[in-house]
Amino acid sequence: MTQEIVNQNRDKRDGKGRVIALSRRVYRIENTDVFYVESESNDDMYYYVMFNTDKKFEWCSCKDFEKNRYQIKCKHLAGVEYAIRWATVTDTDKLPLGVKKDNSTTWRDDLYDF
Ligand SMILES: [Zn+2]
DSSP: OOHHHHHHHHHHHHHHHHHHHHHSOEEEETTSSEEEEEOSSOTTEEEEEEEETTTTEEEEOSHHHHHTTTOSOOHHHHHHHHHHHTTOEEEESSOOTTOEEOOSSOOOGGGSOO
């Protein structure tokens, strides 16, 4: 993959992140670094995201993030970043009923120390 294509893909994710921040729901579990980002393709599906710029910690449950060996910010992480910047995050103490989590990747609690 050439550097140019890598940059293009990065811009694409960034652009989709802006769309997500403005048009999809982004929830933050109160007083935590845990976010749920609504899927672009499925209204009832949410991706599990952990994001903390101070600790430089970024995690998303999507395939894209896993595929890139957790090195490249996916559109959900970009979405969370923009949602924080633009204050479109909804703080909640629990997720609304009926929310389905994406379980395509295995999340282990011990991957991240609160
Ligand atoms: Zn993602």
